[in-house]
Amino acid sequence: MPEQKIKGTPLSQGISYGRSFLYEAIPFTKRSVEIRKEDVEKELVRFKKALKKTKESLEKLKESVKRRLGDEKAGIIEAHILMLEDPMFVDNIETTIKEGNSAEDAVFLTTMKIKSMFEEIPDPYLRERAADVEDVGSRLYRNLIGAKDLFLLDVREPLIVVAKDLAPSELIAISENNVVGLVLSQGGPTSHTAIIAKSLNLPTVSGIEMSLIPENCFLIVDGTKGEVVVNPSQSTLACARAKIEKLRREQREALSLKDLPAVTLDGLKVELWGNIAHPNEAGDVLSFGGSGIGLFRTEFLFMNRNDPPNEDEQFEAYRKTLSDMSPYPVVIRTMDAGGDKEIPYLNIPKEDNPFLGYRALRIGLTEEHLLLTQIRALLRSSSFGNLYIMFPMVSSIWEVRKAKDLIQKATCQLEKEGINYGTFKVGIMIEIPSAAIMAEELAKEVDFFSLGTNDLTQYALAVDRGNAKVSRWYDHLHPAVLRLVAMTSQATKKQGIELGICGEMASDPLALPFLLGLGLDELSMSPSAIPKIKRLVRKFRADTARRIAQKVLSMREANEIRKYLEEAISQL
Known part of the structure; x- marks a missing residue:
């Protein structure tokens, strides 16, 4: 069979090659077989x-x-x-x-x-x-029925798993086997499977029908270009091997720079922080050369249990994280439940459009006792480090003021009880287009913004980021998304507050010159991505990045923007 190239959607960067292993989902149904x-x-x-x-x-x-x-x-x-x-x-x-x-x-x-x-x-x-x-x-x-069990695979040669989709637990299970890449029919760039694939450094491409990939054929998976090569020729394979070796050299170089600052050739410094979901992950941020935590997803403290964590439980989690990271900043986001994060005891009703429904700060402002307990725990922990409190899913000024009222209420309670607390900053996520449009007014209310570009992209483009059918429409390099980001940046500079980003865009090398050119204060990402981005920052000039950003903002098509940024990165 001759070489065939199939275009898909890039989910996790990198290049790998190996034999295809088709993992068919088996319908769980009654077969109506009677036995004697x-x-x-x-x-x-x-x-x-x-x-x-x-x-x-x-x-x-x-x-x-x-x-x-x-x-x-x-x-x-x-x-x-x-x-x-x-x-x-x-x-x-x-x-x-x-x-x-x-x-x-x-x-x-x-x-x-x-x-x-x-x-x-x-x-x-x-x-x-x-x-x-x-x-x-x-x-x-x-x-x-004798279906293949991914976890019990016992193979010696590298495998590329080809599947309709994989649950995060399945992905974790197979990653200890000799699996070097994934080809999926479903899944978007910000799905949980994609995020785990990135953390495991598994090149992944989605949007590819399983019927196009034969069993046990040789494959190359290019998770950067979003391309799968079936039965590659010797010259194509040699080219892939050269790219893999180049990536390994770059990774080694990036890790050697981890203890150096992220500063451009002409002296512009940007902070590179890590996203975490558990206090134990703070060490990963430091080991990869991060200088802070830009997103602590506290909702994971609330999951897989039958009641919410009490104030003391939360205080211990926040205290440990702040102590381990001190004196570096730690941005702790209040509970972002709802949407794709189910917490049964909250009694969130089944909704037709959960991402547009009762979630995040909307729950906190309705169930005030939950948010007030969390804020009290956060304030108590503030004595142990550099705390930034961040509220998610803000769409209007009144929400910010109501949240700040709860902070004021918590401080009054703690003072009356004789409980000490330290200094802290208050900020919000910019992940709803209305917040980006109102950024200048919102900036007067808080100390910092953090761009949640996963949801900002979803809401700006009306694309469900977990729906494979529309994944080709989900693109954080769409000019509308980039203009919302630029609008937010201008507002923060005018009002003199800090601006960071904690969405997947922060770890996208193509987006880096644009973000540098806008002058963001910090980029927060999966800890393992920090060395790679730091390496690129140290190869750029700030004045070049500013020119690139201005050029990008004049463009009208995402493909045009992507091609231009690819050329800019390749020149490094």
Whole structure:
């Protein structure tokens, strides 16, 4: 078969090559296979073998998750293992087999029966466990029908996994095997799968139909260009190998610069900070040469539990992070629940458009006790480091003033109780177009802005960033998005407040000259991306970046902008 190039959407940068491994999603459904009485024992044996294999797979997955994400996340997998040992689950399946059903149908029927029982429980946290029941049942079902188990792969040569989509847990599971790249049919640049692929340095391209990739063929995945090469020629493969070696040299060079400042050739300094979701990740920011935390996603403290963390629990998490990072700044975002982050005990109603619904600061201003508790914990922690408090999803001035009133209320309470607190700054995320348009007025109310370009792009372009069907329309280099960013930058300079960015644009090398040219104070990104961006900053001149930014703002098409920026970067 001759060489074939297929264009897709870049999700995670880098280049890799290997054999294709097609991971087909198996429909979890009743197959309506009746078995004879004399075959019942055989079906029970098949079920017990699949049960044993599923438990072994989950045990390995639990250890992997524990090493990478800690005990809390591993607890989710442990709960799945315990479900496989639950007599209600196991005995029900065996009884259903004895009634004349195949092992597959017995697993499906029992799973759906128990799932529906959970869905009828009034308690929202327990009701959400219905999804866990289905996850466990479908894993068992896959093993019964002999589907490939990604985690149990035992291969020596590099693999490119080709799939419709992968859950973040599946991606973490396979990353310890010899998987060097991903080709997906679904998923946008800011999906959770894309973010994890970046953190694992797995080149990834989406928007490619699985039917276009044969099983066990040779592939090159270019996650920078968004291109997959099927059956590459020797010359194409040699070119890819040269690019990979060049990237490795650049990575080594970038890591050697990690302790140096991010300063341009003509003396403009920009702070490079890290995005984290847990206090234990603060060390990663420092180890990659970051000089602060630009986004601590506190909603992850609220997830995978049946009630919100109390004030003391939150205080300890914030205190540890601030202490570990001191004297560097730590921007802590108040809970950003809703949208794609479900927290069952908040009783957020099912919505047709959750990204436009009841989420983030809207929840905090409605459920004031939740936000007030968080603010009290933040203020108490402010004595231990350089605290920036940030409110998400601001669309109007009244929201900022209401949030500031809660800060005032918290300070009064703490003073009356004789509890000390230190100094802190207050800021907001600019991620809704109305906030960018009103940036000059909003800048009078706060100490800093942080651009949340993932949502800003989504809302400005009316593109669901998790919907693969419209992923080609999602582009943070769209001129409308860049003009909103420039508008925000002008407002902060006029009012004299700080401006940073914590969206995926911050780690995009193509966007760097534009952001430098606007004079942003800090760029915050996944810690592992900091060395690469620092290396590029140190190769630029600020006056060149300013010219590039002005040129970009005069352009009308994203493709034109992308091509121009690619040329600018290549000249380095």
